[in-house]
Amino acid sequence: MTKDANDSKSISRRSLLKTGAAAVGAAAGSGTITGFPTIWAQEIKDIELRHVGVSYSVVKAIGDQASKDLGFKVTMQNLDTSASINRFITQPNTVDIADLEGWQAKLACKRGVIQGIETKRIKEYDNFLPIFTKGEFEGKKVSDQGISPYAALYMTGQDSTELADGVSEWMTNVPQVYNADSMGYRPDLVGHEVTEWKDLIDPKFKGKAGILDVPAIGIMDAALCMESAGIVEYGNKGNMTREEIDKTIDKLIELKRAGHFRSTWTTFDQSVQLMAAGEVVIQSMWSPAVAAVRVKDIPCTYAPVNIKNGKEGYRGWCNGMGLMKHLSGKKLEAAYEYINWYMSGWQGAFVSRYGYYSPVPSTAKKYMSEAEFAYWYEGKPAPEVVNDPYGVPMEKAGTVRDGGSFIDRVTNISCWNTLMDEAAYMNKRWNDFKVA
Numbered sequence: 001m002t003k004d005a006n007d008s009k010s011i012s013r014r015s016l017l018k019t020g021a022a023a024v025g026a027a028a029g030s031g032t033i034t035g036f037p038t039i040w041a042q043e044i045k046d047i048e049l050r051h052v053g054v055s056y057s058v059v060k061a062i063g064d065q066a067s068k069d070l071g072f073k074v075t076m077q078n079l080d081t082s083a084s085i086n087r088f089i090t091q092p093n094t095v096d097i098a099d100l101e102g103w104q105a106k107l108a109c110k111r112g113v114i115q116g117i118e119t120k121r122i123k124e125y126d127n128f129l130p131i132f133t134k135g136e137f138e139g140k141k142v143s144d145q146g147i148s149p150y151a152a153l154y155m156t157g158q159d160s161t162e163l164a165d166g167v168s169e170w171m172t173n174v175p176q177v178y179n180a181d182s183m184g185y186r187p188d189l190v191g192h193e194v195t196e197w198k199d200l201i202d203p204k205f206k207g208k209a210g211i212l213d214v215p216a217i218g219i220m221d222a223a224l225c226m227e228s229a230g231i232v233e234y235g236n237k238g239n240m241t242r243e244e245i246d247k248t249i250d251k252l253i254e255l256k257r258a259g260h261f262r263s264t265w266t267t268f269d270q271s272v273q274l275m276a277a278g279e280v281v282i283q284s285m286w287s288p289a290v291a292a293v294r295v296k297d298i299p300c301t302y303a304p305v306n307i308k309n310g311k312e313g314y315r316g317w318c319n320g321m322g323l324m325k326h327l328s329g330k331k332l333e334a335a336y337e338y339i340n341w342y343m344s345g346w347q348g349a350f351v352s353r354y355g356y357y358s359p360v361p362s363t364a365k366k367y368m369s370e371a372e373f374a375y376w377y378e379g380k381p382a383p384e385v386v387n388d389p390y391g392v393p394m395e396k397a398g399t400v401r402d403g404g405s406f407i408d409r410v411t412n413i414s415c416w417n418t419l420m421d422e423a424a425y426m427n428k429r430w431n432d433f434k435v436a
Helices: 003-008 013-017 021-030 060-070 081-090 102-111 197-201 215-229 242-257 268-276 287-295 329-343 346-352 361-366 370-376 406-410 423-435
Strands: 048-053 073-078 097-101 174-185 209-212 261-265 282-285 314-324 393-395 413-416
Touching (some): 048 081, 048 329, 060 073, 060 329, 060 346, 081 097, 174 197, 174 287, 174 406, 197 209, 209 215, 209 268, 215 242, 215 314, 215 413, 215 423, 242 423, 268 282, 268 287, 282 287, 287 393, 314 329, 346 361, 346 370
Parallel strands (some): 048 097, 314 413
Antiparallel strands (some): 174 282, 174 314
């Protein structure tokens, strides 16, 4: 049967989920619904999917829109990075959709708490950028320092606890939001353009610098600073030796005892408040936090740290949606519907408006104005005022996005968020830094 013929004799799952009970019953009786299990409207209304993860990725407004479009309830619950993975591992049945970074997906697979996602059931799979499906972009292999999205994307089978070596028919997660992170700074207080990580530890910013206090990520930012300043040479910043960890932490402790760091931060709101108040003038930062400062009419710039001589570059990350092992039956069907809704464009456009990217830009573009896409993805001067996801004016017409186009930023990722082989030792040493 051809695709067109099949479409004429069947109803999409999403359409079915939104259909009233009487209409569904009539359709089923007439034999027009074929090819997949019928999900009755009276049963769907009682389905609830619990999507759990970090606040920058698991957003209430997105869950509300999904609930509206799909006809069942999606509940978003926020936890920090450490609490999230702990919840997935120790209380897997309290989560339906796990929001996973690459290193978390690797761990969740190994612990057997997620099930493989069938690639052929993801409608936009063939339109994913090759960053995720092939580990390459613009004809070049993406950095393998840390855990790239591709490195943790595939597993050997639906119930496997092993990652696949290469492409398979089963995924640990479906990528849904990602970015290239660097530093935010106050140009009015710093006095010059920042393009190198070493500026974060420059003595002239003593008492005015901040760094992220999430050990697995904070140490990567620190390593980028140390490498930029020529203090430490790393074999692989994403998987440091004990000696490299010691050199990095010892330098952080030295800086802290000298009064270099005004603060460390763990939440989005903390980073915004520190920068907006001028308590820090430079710090490791997330793109939406920089945008949130600018919405307050306070100048804040995201440093364009392009790769130079094998140094510098952005720290990349990606969050995806994993299906917990306990999902089955109609709830599993609903979970696939939810994932496919995520890839259809509304969510991709929403997160793009605060500086993140969709793995399927082609669908996000459908929900964005030409002006928005030109600013956020193409690196062109904004043809008109740029609003945030909630309609609040954020950038003036003529503004160019910090770091330039999507291609400029993503091709300058030098390392990815990771889980090191020496993670336990690294966490112990990071604690030494915190209490110093």
